[in-house]
Amino acid sequence: MTRGSRAAGRAGLASLQFGLVLFVLLPVFWMVSVSLKPATEPFAIPARLWPDHPTLANFLHAFRPEFRTYFINSVVVSLATVAISVSLGLLAAYSFTRTQFRLLSVLMALVLAAQMFPESAIIIPIYRIMRSADLLNTYASLIIAYVAVTLPVAIWMLRAFLMRLPPTLEEAAEIDGAGPLRTFLDIVLPLSRPGVVATAVFVLVVTWQEFLFALSFISSKSMRTLPVGINDFIGQYGISYGELMATSVLISLPVVAIFMVLQRYFVAGLTVGAVKG
Template sequence: MNASKSTRVIQIALQIALAAFVLLPFFWMISVSLKPATEPFAIPARLWPQDPTLENYVTAFRPEFRTYFVNSMIVSGASVVITVVLGLLAAYSFSRAQLLIITVLMGGVVLAQMFPHSAIIIPFYKMMRAADLLNTYASLIIAYVSVTLPVAVWMLRGFLLKLPVSLEEAAAIDGASPLRIFCEIVVPLARPGVIATAVYVLIVTWQEFLFALSFTSTKEMRTLPVGLNDFIGQYGIRYGELMASSVMVSMPVIAVFFFLQRYFVAGLTAGAVKG
C-alpha cells in the first residue's frame, strides 16, 4: 500500500511539474504584456509586474490588428470548411472500400506529414505566381487546405471505421440513395470526428506563418502571425505590445480548444487506433 501511495505521489508531482513547464511560457507572455515599457528589461526580472497596466493592449489593438484578425478569420474559416468537406468525402470512401491500395494511400497520407512547410514553399510560391494568386486569400486557402487535408482524411477515416455499417445497409434496403445515407446517417454520427478535425485545421491555419509571410505583400492581406512582426523593428523589439498581441492572437484558439477538447481527443484517438 505504501509503495502504491508513493507511486501515486510521484505521478501527481510529475504531472504538476509537466503542467508548470507547459504553462510557464504562456504565464510569462501574459506577465510581460501587463508590464510598462521599461519593466521587461528590469534586473532582477519579476515574474509578475509591480504595477500591471493594460496600456500595451490598448496600443496593440490598432486598426491594423483588426484587419489582420479579419484576414485570419476569413482564411482559417474557409480552410476549415473546405478541408472538412473534402476530407469527410475522401475518408468515407477510404473507410468503406476494401482495397489494398487504400492501405498504401493511407501510408502516403502519413508520409506526406513528414515534409516541413519549408520544403514545399518554393513550388507552392511558383504555382501561385503562375496563377496570379499571390497576395490573395485564395493562395493561402489553397496552401492551407493542401497541407491539412492529409491529416484530416486520416483522422476522419479512423473515426468512420468505428461507425456500424449495418445502419447504412438498412437505409439502403429501405431505398435511401447513397447521398442521402451519407448526409442523414454518416455525417450526424461522425460529428465528433468532424469537430475534432475542424479544431485541428483551425489550430494549424490560425498560427501558420511561413505561407502567410511568403504569399502576402501588403498589410491589407496579412494575417495575425505575420502582423506580429510589426513590433519587431530594426533597432529594438516592443516586447510589451508584442506579448499583448500574442495573448489576443492565442485566446480565440485556446477558447475553441477548451470547449471542444473532448471531441478533439476522441477524434485523434480514433484515428490512431484504426489503421
C-alpha cells in the same frame, strides 16, 4: 492498502498533477506577466515573475488598426480552410473506409507522404503556380495551400474515426433503398460529429499559425495574417518586449478560447480516432 494511505496517495498524485501542469504553464504565465509590465518599468536582473505595477497599456498599443485587419484575415482564411478541409476530408475518408481497392490505398499513402517535403525547398515553385493562376494576394491562395497541407492529416483522422462506426447501420439503410449519398448524409454524417469537431480543431490550430506560405503569397498589407503580421510589430529595430508579449497573448487568445470550448469533443474525437488509426 488502508483507506487512509490510499487517500493520501491520491492527494499526493493530485498535487503532483497540479504541480506538473503549473510547471508546463510557467512560460505562458510569464508571457502574460511581461505583457502587463509598464514600458517604464525596467527589466530586473535576475528576472521577476510579476511586474510591480501591472498595466493594460501594452494591450492598448498592441490592439492597433493593423492588428484588427490581420485578425479578420486570419479568421476568414482559417474558417474557410477548416470548412473545406473537413468536408473534403470527410468525403475522402468515407470513400477510403468503405471501399477497398489497391489503387485507392496507393493514392492514400501518396497523399499522406506529401507531408515529408520541406516547405522551404518547394516554396518558389508553389509561388509560381499561384502566380500563373493569378491568385497572389488573395485569400484563395492561402486557403488552397492550407487545404493541401491539412487535408492529408484530416483524412487520416476522419478515416480512423469512421472505421469505428458499425457498418450494419449503413447496410440497413441500403436495404431500405437509400443510395450511397443518402446513406452518407442521413446516417454517417450525424454519427461522425465528434470526429469532425476534433479534426476541425486540429486544422484550425495548424492554419492559425502558418507562416511561410502567408509570408510568400501575400505582399499587400491589407491581406496579411497574424503570424506574419506580428513581425510587422517587431521590425528591424524592435518594439518593447511588453508590447510583443501583449500581441502574442492577443494572437493566442482566440484559438485558446475556441479550444477550451471544444476540447471535450476534441479529446473524445481523438480518443476514437487514435485507437483505430
